[in-house]
Amino acid sequence: MTRALLLCLVAGLLAIPVASADPPQQGVTHVHVAPGTPAVDWGEQLFGANCVTCHGPNGRGITSEVHGAGNEEGLGPSLRGVGAGAADFYLRTGYMPLDDPHKQPHRSHVLFSKGELAALVAYVASLGPGPRIPRPHPERGSLSEGQALFTEHCAGCHQIDAKGGYVTNAVAPTLDQASPVEIAEAVRTGPYLMPRFSGRQISDAQLDSIIRYVIYAKHPDDRGGWALGHVGPVPEGLVTWFIGIVLLIATCAVIGKRIES
């Protein structure tokens, strides 16, 4: 009896790492297709299995709330003409699929495989002509020009250190994990509440500079030595205050000491 219990325990313990190594992928339905199936067709099947509840049949969008199977809310924009750039951005950052259409999408674990992502992007691109996936060359950009442009166009929301910030009713995400392609896609498509910047406002060459600056801002050269989160005067003031209060207490102690007479 004891031995059986022990065996059960050992078996259970062994099962835990196995389970955690391969977690059940929730929220996404994988579609297996025969090899050689065109990407667009595979993408269409994936779209039908994962996206159609909100984006509607053929990506036409659902603009008033419908309740589908399992009382799932369906509400989402049309994907016609958004292009491969937007689809690639939302999928490769894990912004989509979104569990609640009323929430701001945020960066999360990507549940689709690389092949599935490419197939979905190809399908969305086939819905209507739209911007392609940009190919930035940050190595060609200028860091100082990038900083100036970032200050002008981006820092209002994302902060000069690219650590993100707020706008009313939304969060401007940190750019810590943003890859050059994702930055270029976000600038050109304007996800969620972010404005969209066309080539007339920010040229491709200027975009290269901006991306170079964002990459630099992930690991900036901290000459001061103590970066304090790069968020400027608030933590700096706090640290100064903590140092200052020790000095003030020390001064009080010196003043307050009685003279021996």
Next chain:
Amino acid sequence: MKRWLIALGVLVVGRFRRRPLLDEPERLVPSAAPDRRAENIVLLLFGAATLCGVAVPVIYAWDAIPNQTQFLGLAFGLAFAFLSAACIVIAKRLIVTEDIEEEYGLTHPEDEEALEQLVDESGDRFTRKRLLILAGAGAGTALGAALVTPAASLGPVFDTSTLYKTPWRRGVRLVDEAGHAFRADDIEEETFYTAYPEHAEREQMGAPIVVVRLKPAELRLPSARSGWAPEGILAYSKICTHAGCAIALYRKPTFAPVEPRPALVCPCHYSTFDVANGGEVLFGPAGRPLPQLPLLVDPAGQLRAAGNFSGAVGPSWWGVRRHGPRS
């Protein structure tokens, strides 16, 4: 704290409250020898504090010097430091101290007398009381003058007409940072542009504007402003009506049914202005709408102002609603 009160009492009251020398009561405070060196140090410190205090209005008035703000801060800091150093030297070297066991009670006349006597005797050590008082008063006056100096920056008091002036009037073209005229076709939806009046000083409060384009069907402008937004192109002052920061944020919904409406947001305190509705305040500390600039598209397709702003530009002040803006 007691000791500080005594020090103050010595400087202010002690001089005028000399007690008659007849029937001198028993001393409460042990007598001590005068300390001229400490007095000199105190005089020197008061003098230095006075100099620093006087330096503040001088630095303030003298725009030519670089790093003006830093020097102002330094002068203020040093003035306070010298003043406190003087007080410390007085307390430690010049006031005769005595441990008092019982609390002071100011209700009984004898206690009051005892306190006066205490104050008098504590000040025994001073040899140049009048000079010290003068030096202390001088430092205090200089510092007081320094503290009220920044009030001069509070803006025009009697003639506020400059606050209503803007370079915009009917026919002025909108130009970008580089001075190129904006065409109506240049303005795209879902993004924002900063524009300036052509041939005008850009640093003035009324110059910079934000230009955005909405679909004409999305506009909800008051009826008096119909025609202010040709093709759905809207222009607003770039200066927040709360504290005068530059409005650098534009939020626009990607999917309108579930996302907040398009708005201009000030990065300083998050005042949020509805662009479709004539700049009404949606959120934040701003007390009045963002002034809107009426636009027109000329036959060449270029954007021009069709008049002046709908209200006074810039942060609010007491008379802000009295007049409209003038060109």
